[in-house]
Amino acid sequence: MNIDNIKKEFPIFDEKIQNNDLVYLDSANSSQKPKVVxxxxxxxxxxxxxxxxxxxxxxxxxxxxxxxxxxxxxxxxxxxxxxxxxxxxxxxxxxxxxxxxxxxxxxxxxxxxxxxxxxxxxxxxxxxxxxxxxxxxxxxxxxxxxxxxxxxxxxxxxxxxxxxxxxxxxxxxxxxxxxxxxxxxxxxxxxxxxxxxxxxxxxxxxxxxxxxxxxxxxxxxxxxxxxxxxxxxxxxxxxxxxxxxxxxxxxxxxxxxxxxxxxxxxxxxxxxxxxxxxxxxxxxxxxxxxxxSIGIDNIIKHEKELIEYGQEILKKNNSVKLIGNPKNKGGVISFTIEGVHPHDIATILDEDGVAIRAGHHCCQILHDKLEIPASARASVGVYNTKSDFDQLNESINKCKKIFDLK
Amino acid sequence: MNLKELYQEIILEHGKNPRNLRKTENFNKDAKGNNPLCGDNVHVYLKLNNQRKVEDISFEGSGCAISMASASIMTDLIKGKSDNEAKEIIDDFLGMIKENPELKSSILEEDDKTKLMCLSGVKQYPMRVKCATLSWHTLISAMEDDGKQVSTED
Known part of the structure; x- marks a missing residue:
């Protein structure tokens, strides 16, 4: 199975979510379901x-x-x-x-x-x-x-x-x-x-x-x-x-x-x-x-590329601060934006069809340690593409504009 | 859905520079509230004098723009009111957020009503209603002095 065509296996991506194409970056919460399932x-x-x-x-x-x-x-x-x-x-x-x-x-x-x-x-x-x-x-x-x-x-x-x-x-x-x-x-x-x-x-x-x-x-x-x-x-x-x-x-x-x-x-x-x-x-x-049918090695390679791309793009975005920098990292990028609460980020991103998670992600101990009440999280699945991170970045910029950030 | 209605100028301004974000000295009533889903928390402090008038009200905590703005506007409006007036304003606000199209209380000036109505944008965002109401429920708890911690998930 070609990883580039995998999105087609998931009927939800044929739907318009509030008139938008769905950019689903919440797979660590729950993944979407392929048609076969x-x-x-x-x-x-x-x-x-x-x-x-x-x-x-x-x-x-x-x-x-x-x-x-x-x-x-x-x-x-x-x-x-x-x-x-x-x-x-x-x-x-x-x-x-x-x-x-x-x-x-x-x-x-x-x-x-x-x-x-x-x-x-x-x-x-x-x-x-x-x-x-x-x-x-x-x-x-x-x-x-x-x-x-x-x-x-x-x-x-x-x-x-x-x-x-x-x-x-x-x-x-x-x-x-x-x-x-x-x-x-x-x-x-x-x-x-x-x-x-x-x-x-x-x-x-x-x-x-x-x-x-x-x-x-x-x-x-x-x-x-x-x-x-x-x-x-x-x-x-x-x-x-x-x-x-x-x-x-x-x-x-x-x-x-x-x-x-x-x-x-x-x-x-x-x-x-x-x-x-x-x-x-x-x-x-x-x-x-x-x-x-996809093969776990292909999945690992695909998600690694996505996360590297996502990190690279978000690192360049002023005001975005990534949480953690593990050498051996899976498909999760958590971040904060100075001056904007994660819930406000999530609401504004949602308006563009970008689904992320905001909150403590059921990890209060960790958030206490990091001295932040909450964070925003983008997480990937097999169906994500680099363009999803481009859209994420664009919507983050919209969020910064609303909150008057540079 | 309309982001502009949710993030109006007044909300963003109060969110950025919340009024009464401090701890009242010699407070005689207080309560804590939290929203376990997002980890937001608020601590409301009240000083009620012998005439049962709110001499001072303040809050500490952290949260999103909506919850900070709501607590900020709330403390601004409640200061100087009697406890009965405060209760009427709280009921009016929560009624408006829940179902009423307008605020009804005659205690509120038109200016105050305009400020509070800025929070009505959350009605279109069911997941965000709790952000706007947490500090108000916490204020009720402080006034009733029931020692209960307010949680949005009870």
């Missing part, structure tokens, strides 16, 4: 719908096969050793809550420490905070350097004999820094520390090989991967998923239910209680196929 949802509900894993009629069996087929596709895409290491959740947030909750139940004790970083999204902090409350667990934060990166030394510095878990993002949704997960995991495992990775930004934009990364858990958000909303994936090493207790109780996750005892199902059912996001799972197979 949209069509698959429609087709499944129209011709093939049934719940999965329960009934034995024709449609139920066929739907179950499709559902499990996605699990196999995901396993291959992230190179997990075992199909049962793939658990579907309602989002990456639920995946991280599952890990924090079950580790809290079985593995962590009062006084134990969890190491996060100042770059973490709230979804990789709040679930651990619950343990601070319920189990008296201490949370430490590895600090960013002046480029908005987390060098491995900054992780190493904060490890103590009590550190039991390191929970870190793969790619920062604010500075774009790519964390050295493999090296961090090697360091952690030498000290028997579990590594949990928030892969929300990593999975859509980086080459994924969980066996090579070596981490114990990896959380994925499917709607950021050109897939449907309401779906996430938790990769967990089999030994952990087998050892840890279930997260939620309900239908589908049990083996035997008696008045005086309950036994739980085997993997992966143990963690998939209740009716799952069936159509989304089945359609997500098309997202994986879509990514594979």
């Amino acid at each position: 949209i069509d698959r949802i429609n087709e499944f509900y129209t011709k093939e719908f049934s719940n999965v894993g329960r009934s034995i009629h024709y449609l139920a069996v066929a739907a179950t096969n499709l559902y499990e087929n996605t699990r196999s596709s995901v396993q291959k895409y992230i190179n997990a050793k075992d199909k049962n290491e793939i658990v579907f959740t309602k989002g990456a947030t639920e995946a991280l809550n599952l890990v924090a909750n079950t580790l809290g139940q079985k593995y962590l004790n009062e006084g134990d420490e969890i190491l996060l970083t100042e770059l973490e999204h709230h979804s990789n902090y709040v679930p651990w905070h619950y343990l601070r409350k319920s189990k008296n667990i201490k949370i430490n934060f590895a600090e960013i350097n002046e480029d908005g990166e987390i060098p491995i030394e900054n992780i190493e510095k904060k490890i103590t004999p009590k550190t039991k878990v390191i929970a870190i993002n793969h790619l920062s949704n604010v500075t774009g820094a790519i964390l050295p997960i493999k090296e961090i995991t090697e360091l952690a495992h030498a000290k028997d520390i579990i590594v949990v990775v928030d892969g929300c930004q990593g999975a859509p934009h980086l080459k994924l090989d969980v066996q090579d990364l070596g981490c114990d858990f990896y959380a994925i958000s499917c709607h950021k991967m050109y897939g449907p909303t309401g779906l996430g994936i938790l990769y967990g090493k089999k030994k952990w998923l087998e050892e840890l207790p279930p997260y939620q109780g309900g239908g589908g996750m049990i083996k035997e239910v008696k008045k005086d005892r309950i036994t739980y199902g085997d993997l992966p059912n143990k963690y998939e209680a209740g009716t799952m996001a069936t159509a989304q799972v089945i359609a997500f197979d098309k997202s994986i196929k879509f990514l594979e």
Whole structure:
């Protein structure tokens, strides 16, 4: 598939948004959906719908096969050793809550420490905070350097004999820094520390090989991967998923239910209680196929070029200040304009059809550290082009004009 | 949608040079408000005297042009009013932002009404209404002295 023609695969770009062509620079928030994924949802509900894993009629069996087929596709895409290491959740947030909750139940004790970083999204902090409350667990934060990166030394510095878990993002949704997960995991495992990775930004934009990364858990958000909303994936090493207790109780996750005892199902059912996001799972197979058809190496190259171009153009624009300057950077550019609040920037850009994110991007810890209440963020996906950054720059200039900036 | 209606000269000017952006000495009522979606925050301070008149009102905080201008204009208009008059103005403003085409209160001078109406541009931008109303809700909380932190997301 030719990367230059990829935009054509996304029907939303045929729409006029408030009479403008859409310049979508908010993929770190959520990506747009290719037609194959949209069509698959429609087709499944129209011709093939049934719940999965329960009934034995024709449609139920066929739907179950499709559902499990996605699990196999995901396993291959992230190179997990075992199909049962793939658990579907309602989002990456639920995946991280599952890990924090079950580790809290079985593995962590009062006084134990969890190491996060100042770059973490709230979804990789709040679930651990619950343990601070319920189990008296201490949370430490590895600090960013002046480029908005987390060098491995900054992780190493904060490890103590009590550190039991390191929970870190793969790619920062604010500075774009790519964390050295493999090296961090090697360091952690030498000290028997579990590594949990928030892969929300990593999975859509980086080459994924969980066996090579070596981490114990990896959380994925499917709607950021050109897939449907309401779906996430938790990769967990089999030994952990087998050892840890279930997260939620309900239908589908049990083996035997008696008045005086309950036994739980085997993997992966143990963690998939209740009716799952069936159509989304089945359609997500098309997202994986879509990514594979372009090829992750092509995606990485394309997005790198875009970000380099975007940075270059914005650096030349007076009053624009880029946040962070990581050497190893993914598809995110966050910035501020002196004298204009990010919300005003976003409203003015929106008038031209330029969709960006403004706010703290669920990273208040980082914004506090940077001593700014909010920032503006342009983030890319496979469909973006250099002309999107030209338009961004032009609209920023319009914004400066309204606020009477040079 | 019309950006010119949203970013009128008065808004930009108040946004850039907010009035009463300080902390009232000897304040006897205050409240904090925040908008968790954007990280904006405001702290409103009031000094009500024995005649229940607003002797001084001020605010601290940071936010977008709309929220700073709204807090600035609000503090300007509320200063010198009795607490009942203040409540009437607040209701009138919030009613206008929510649904009413005009301001109704007879307490406000025509000039004041013009200033407040400059904020009516947010009506076309549903995501920005909270920016204009945060300081006003925080003022209500300060006057009621309920100790609650105002959040736009409650």
